[in-house]
Amino acid sequence: MMISPESYIDELKNKTYKELIKEKNKLLKEISDFENNKIADEEYNINPSPDVIYQCNLLYLSKLCKLIADKFNKEYEWNK
DSSP, rough: OSSSSSHHHHHTTTTHHHHHHHHHHHHHHHHHHHHHOSGGGGOOOOSHHHHHHHHHHHHHHHHHHHHHHHHHHHHHTOOO
C-alpha cells in the first residue's frame, strides 16, 4: 500500500466502525506475518524494501487506531 498516512486515513474516514476494525485486523496480520518471517523475500522483490513497508504499516496502524477511537467516541458519545 505505499501511500501517505494522511491519504490512507482520508480513504477510510467514511468507513463504518466495523469496516475500520477489519482494516486494522488486516494491517495487524501483515505486520505479524512480517515479524514471523512468513512473507517470503520474493514477495517483496520490489522497492521499497520489506523494512520500509513494515514501518509504513506500523505508521498506518497508529493513524488507523486514532481514527477508530475518534469514530467510536463520536458514535457512542463517550465524551459527554
